[in-house]
Amino acid sequence: MGDNYSYWEKTSFLSGYDVIIIGSGIVGLSAAIHLKVNSPRLRVGVLESGFLPSGASTKNAGFACFGSISELIEEIKSDGEDNLLQRVEMRWKGLLKLRKNLGDLAISFKQNGGYDIFKAADKSCAQECLDQIDRLNRLLKPIIGKHDIYAVANAKIAGFGLAGVTDLIENKYEGQIDTGRMMDALVKKAAGTGVHIFNNCRVENIQQEDGRHVINTSQGAFDTKSAILATNAFAKELIAEIDVIPGRGQVLVTAPIDNLKISGTFHYNRGYTYFRNIDNRVLLGGFRDINFNEEQTSQPGITDLIQNALEKLLSEVILPGQAPQIEHRWSGVMGFGSELSPIVKKIHPGLYCAVRCNGMGVAMGSLLGEQVADMVEL
Numbered sequence: 001m002g003d004n005y006s007y008w009e010k011t012s013f014l015s016g017y018d019v020i021i022i023g024s025g026i027v028g029l030s031a032a033i034h035l036k037v038n039s040p041r042l043r044v045g046v047l048e049s050g051f052l053p054s055g056a057s058t059k060n061a062g063f064a065c066f067g068s069i070s071e072l073i074e075e076i077k078s079d080g081e082d083n084l085l086q087r088v089e090m091r092w093k094g095l096l097k098l099r100k101n102l103g104d105l106a107i108s109f110k111q112n113g114g115y116d117i118f119k120a121a122d123k124s125c126a127q128e129c130l131d132q133i134d135r136l137n138r139l140l141k142p143i144i145g146k147h148d149i150y151a152v153a154n155a156k157i158a159g160f161g162l163a164g165v166t167d168l169i170e171n172k173y174e175g176q177i178d179t180g181r182m183m184d185a186l187v188k189k190a191a192g193t194g195v196h197i198f199n200n201c202r203v204e205n206i207q208q209e210d211g212r213h214v215i216n217t218s219q220g221a222f223d224t225k226s227a228i229l230a231t232n233a234f235a236k237e238l239i240a241e242i243d244v245i246p247g248r249g250q251v252l253v254t255a256p257i258d259n260l261k262i263s264g265t266f267h268y269n270r271g272y273t274y275f276r277n278i279d280n281r282v283l284l285g286g287f288r289d290i291n292f293n294e295e296q297t298s299q300p301g302i303t304d305l306i307q308n309a310l311e312k313l314l315s316e317v318i319l320p321g322q323a324p325q326i327e328h329r330w331s332g333v334m335g336f337g338s339e340l341s342p343i344v345k346k347i348h349p350g351l352y353c354a355v356r357c358n359g360m361g362v363a364m365g366s367l368l369g370e371q372v373a374d375m376v377e378l
């Protein structure tokens with residue numbers, strides 16, 4: 001009997017697209033906006049499975065960062081200097097694009113600095129990072145345009161009220177944003193350019209037919225010339241051969257804290273754990289590394305093991321001697337894989353993808369979205 005869509009609904013909402021983007025995270029929305037801004041006559045649609053964008057873009061920590069020094073050293077070890085520099089450039093250029101496209105006010109961008117913290121037990125890691133400050137400043141200067149990116153900042157430890165921290169390395173060009181405001185601004189900008197965004201519309205499969213694509217969804221079939229997969233951690237559910245492995249990240253946010261001393265974005269344990277100030281509260285997340293297997297999932301969920309580890313760090317190091325109330329807890333899913341760099345490519349004629357942000361999509365997402373949009377053969 002069919003789906004009961006009217007002729008009008010089919011012609012105005014479900015068919016005739018030039019490009020359909022699957023996933024309304026930062027990558028998908030950036031791609032959609034870029035297509036419409038450059039070619040206003042294009043019909044561009046975005047299909048999103050969630051009631052809200054339901055991937056990492058609304059669940060992250062809002063660090064506007066291109067890498068703490070301990071993370072960068074790990075990346076050089078596993079993937080070499082050249083690949084690391086390419087990724088740092090993607091993150092830096094992505095952040096500049098995000099700020100230019102939406103404006104610092106709209107996303108509450110603040111350059112409060114970023115810090116790598118080390119406890120006494122992390123002395124060897126701290127020493128390795130201290131030894132590499134000059135090298136990394138030299139390597140990153142052509143990208144960031146500054147010579148003094150990383151510097152010892154032990155004098156600030158007491159002012160931040162951190163306990164048990166023996167070394168602090170600052171990155172003064174790191175910033176923070178309000179993630180919710182960023183996504184709100186992206187959704188509004190996409191809608192303002194004439195992009196159709198459909199929520200609660202889960203894509204089930206993509207079929208090629210006569211040089212066009214049929215996108216079968218929980219709400220019916222959409223017809224488009226081209227499609228972009230921007231589903232990051234969930235990419236394999238639609239294209240099995242894509243090398244993306246989900247990795248869940250858990251987060252908590254405290255109640256407001258009187259005289260909160262930390263200001264900025266903080267990285268611990270090579271970036272696996274992170275915290276920041278937001279609205280006089282502490283946002284703290286990470287510890288995925290203490291239970292990699294269970295956290296390698298695209299299912300939402302929080303676990304006692306990780307939440308307890310977060311709370312221990314909170315009460316012992318970040319807010320020593322205080323017993324802050326925890327008001328929010330959630331999880332989000334990132335896209336990792338066997339390689340650290342993102343995948344931006346044509347899968348077959350008319351089908352493209354921009355996925356595997358490796359936990360850095362706030363930084364590189366605007367750039368990846370625009371890159372994949374530029375690949376589309378119109």
Ligand SMILES: Cc1cc2nc3c(=O)[nH]c(=O)nc-3n(C[C@H](O)[C@H](O)[C@H](O)COP(=O)(O)OP(=O)(O)OC[C@H]3O[C@@H](n4cnc5c(N)ncnc54)[C@H](O)[C@@H]3O)c2cc1C
Binds near residue numbers: 049056060355
């Ligand atoms: C806890 C946490 C903290 C993070 N902190 C930071 C940070 O501080 N800085 C930083 O740079 N990055 C951070 N990240 C990573 C960053 O959030 C992601 O890399 C980025 O949001 C990925 O954007 P995306 O658009 O590629 O994917 P997503 O935002 O995941 O968007 C994919 C979208 O596709 C939708 N979707 C999936 N399957 C389907 C389907 N079949 N049909 C329709 N829609 C579908 C999903 O609902 C989702 O909305 C963090 C991530 C997490 C989880």
